[in-house]
Amino acid sequence: MEISATGRLEVRITAADVGKRVSVRRLNDPPREGEKFTDTVGVLASWDAGVLLITRKTGETVRIAESSLVAGKVVPSAPARRRGPAASYAELAHITTRAWRPVESERLGEWELRAAAGFTRRANSVLPLGEPGMPLDEALAAVRSWYGERGLPAYVQTATGAEGTQELLCAELERRGWTREVSAELWIGALAPLADREEPAGVVLSRAADEAWLARYQRKGLGEVALKVLGSGPSVWFATVPGDGEVPAAIGRCVVDGRWAGFAAVEVDPALRRRGLASAVMAALAARALDEGASAAWLQVETDNAAARALYAGNGFSAHHAYHHYREPDSEPGNSGSDR
Incomplete structure (x- = not known):
């Protein structure tokens, strides 16, 4: 919070700061037990008729009465990333x-x-x-x-x-x-650590989503439109881990585009989870992407998918934006x- 030379909190933002990233402190009304103030950090989206709208990085918009402000300042537009490839x-x-x-x-x-x-x-x-x-x-x-x-x-x-x-x-x-x-996050990470994992066995790579791959894919009733979307991209690869029957044990998709490899549709038979199959699929796709010159990776994950987030964090990924x-x-x- 912004503190003056006299030690008092000050509001050092105005309506002229709309569009900037700010940090504000406001009085709770009604007061919460043990919590007199609430801090909010985000982009100042508007300041009209005595009400501030601040959009947090999660996408949530917070309404704050101007009369409740006790401190505020403009802060850097984006915090520095600590790991992962640089990307805008x-x-x-x-x-x-x-x-x-x-x-x-x-x-x-x-x-x-x-x-x-x-x-x-x-x-x-x-x-x-x-x-x-x-x-x-x-x-x-x-x-x-x-x-x-x-x-x-x-x-x-x-x-x-x-x-x-x-x-x-x-x-x-x-x-x-x-x-x-719907809200989700885009995560990024280095590609090499994925490929450097233990050599995946039994992962089959192909350029097209065959009937077996589609049988494991979560969306059913696929038509030509879906196949066109799945097959789109500069260099598309599909991974399959065969199962005991006609439906694969695990699948995945990767698109290589310059230095980037994008992962999607990593799905595992629910009865076979926690056996490393998802990591094996990603490792096989990552190795192929490295061969094509990629060095960084991205993927998208929903905010409430705890299992996927744990998997990707364990593979060195972190959130870039929502x-x-x-x-x-x-x-x-x-x-x-x-x-x-």
Whole structure:
């Protein structure tokens, strides 16, 4: 907190600091037992009519009455990373979208509208990198019209928690009644430690998702659209660990794109978990990615998936930023499953 030379807490932010990362302390009203103050760190999204909106790195927007402030200051826009490869949000946003391409896309200024018949939110949402080339309300109306023509609910994919992410857009969407439906995190790490693990045995790599691989994949009733999305990317590899029957014991997918290798769809037969199969799949895919010149890795994991988070943390990954899917007001949730 900001403390003056006299030792008093001071509020050293104003409405002119909207868009900056701030740290504030406010009085609890009503007071909580043993907790007189609450501290909040995030991007100052707005300061209107005596109310501050601060978007935390998790994407949560906090409303704070100006009258409750006791201290506040501007803080560095993004804390320094302590481990893992250096990467900007913009670089990762482009890398991840190239690894999961829609069947149809269209530009709206610097925004990309993406559609794939409803297969996953990632392939059926707007990626708002930069400006749409028109006022926000007009842009959102165009977005809703575009998805409506395709019989799909409109989603906007935003990110928070890193330099250059979209905390301000999150607050504006929430102000307009858009619902944050899903949040997850993008984690990054070095690639070599994955491949340096014990040599995986019995992992089969292929360029296409065959019937056996699809039998283990969590999404059922796959059509041509899903196969196109799964097969999209600069250099795509599928890993399979054969099981006792027709359904594999474990599977995984990796897309190599320059220095980056992106992992997805790492799934294991529930009866065979905690036997190292997921790590074996990732190690085999990592070794292939290293052969193709990659050195860094990324993956996406939902915030409530404790088992996956423990696995990836154990393999040297850590969170880079959070991302969210906002659904248009007055619409039914899309049937896009857990592929975010």
